[in-house]
Amino acid sequence: MPSDPFNARQIAIAGVGLIGGSIAAALKQRGYPGIIVGVGRSEAKLRDIQAAGLIDEFTTDAAAGAKLSDLIIFCTPVDHIVEGILAAARASRPGTLITDAGSVKGPICEPLRGQLPEGVAFIGSHPLAGSEKQGYEHADADLFVGRTCVLTPDADAPHEQIARLRAFWESLGFAAVLEMSPEHHDNVIARTSHLPHAVAAALALAVSGPEERQMAATGFRDTTRIASGDPDLWAAILLENAGPIGAALDNFAGRLEELRGAIAQHDAARLKNLLQLAKTNRDRIA
């Protein structure tokens, strides 16, 4: 990446946690030649992140961070992204590209539509990678390798900015960069990410005694791993995407009821058929 394909001499990352830190680590490892500026609220923490070698400079002043940057990526909690982008956009020069890494797209893209200064572009992103861990300490330069990133450009988004953003994510290792509407993204991700999170949390809530903990084998551990995620971050995500999640929960409840009916009625043929379908679906992902 010595001459970066996304044309940015300075990149600002607002919110240098697991995702923001991994973006910085991936840029550094791949030889990004420009300056990486970390933007956050805690100067002490930003200093640690700089000492860890993830960022070159830092600021607690979002406008200052935006002013000299060609590309700005918001990795803050989903319920803080819109206000952060509006503030940064006001300080940005024409030609600046702003994106985010939020797990919901409609509630971010809709309020920003038509609200940015002339020449400043916002295009939503959702890098589909993560971990139940949080914090820049777990930043991983290869977190995105082989993964999928979704872009949700508005109909009037400049083509060259979409191309820049695509080149940016691809340079970090993503195997696929998809484009779709924010609404479509939110419906699909409700089923593939938010629903599993709610389900894992409900399972973890349902198994609470010391004996149950001792008798929880690898299956239970895997199935509930994501329930260790940060409650504040996930509450914000689930609330921002409440509508699609409700529909996903309905669909899930229907499938679970089918399994339950087959078990209760001792219908071995139907139960095997359902489990085989589930296995086929799952094996296609692996």
Place this chain on the structure above:
Amino acid sequence: MPSDPFNARQIAIAGVGLIGGSIAAALKQRGYPGIIVGVGRSEAKLRDIQAAGLIDEFTTDAAAGAKLSDLIIFCTPVDHIVEGILAAARASRPGTLITDAGSVKGPICEPLRGQLPEGVAFIGSHPLAGSEKQGYEHADADLFVGRTCVLTPDADAPHEQIARLRAFWESLGFAAVLEMSPEHHDNVIARTSHLPHAVAAALALAVSGPEERQMAATGFRDTTRIASGDPDLWAAILLENAGPIGAALDNFAGRLEELRGAIAQHDAARLKNLLQLAKTNRDRIA
């Protein structure tokens, strides 16, 4: 283990798949000095297992396998264990200890109560270890290291046989060997193993399109991993433990409904509280 603490010159393993094969591998690796006999239906497959070094001898005649063995372990599908044990017990000498590795205990222990020849003991076991993989090809000598094994002895089970069985599982690497009633086991395991399986299968059923597969990140992969398990084996397990699983599903549905209500009502405080409780429960397991 040069002089084995469970006093068995010959061990028969009926059903040499992932669990039976891993028991054999663990015995071999830990220097078990006696003979391991594989019992199965397919001579060709048993020959392969012998060639892989897991077993010393094999037979397709369950009575012949039982006749000279001091310890017999049934690792067959749960709906075939009772009939297999009754056949083996008829051919066994007094002093023989028979156990199983089934994921349900009541439907195995109850029908066997009082049905075995004088001097032949059956004590149910459930080694809490496994994988979505199957077959002796995935046998792992360390599959049981650090895990928990449950024994469900009847009230009149000879103490020396319980001690032998405990010594046997401990010698394979289990960190804890618990004793409880078959009914209690089935209730707890319904929540910690069978419920997660049904939930993972329902999630895998709910996400079926090619775009959803592409947008399924690590969270979805982990949460549904066990849905790749063998449909026939799991249908048998779920049907054998239908009652406790129904109760576990009720409990789970209640927890999921709490989460759903908090999301639908945009009650951030309640949602964070539930997610925090789930995280606390889950973190205690890890």
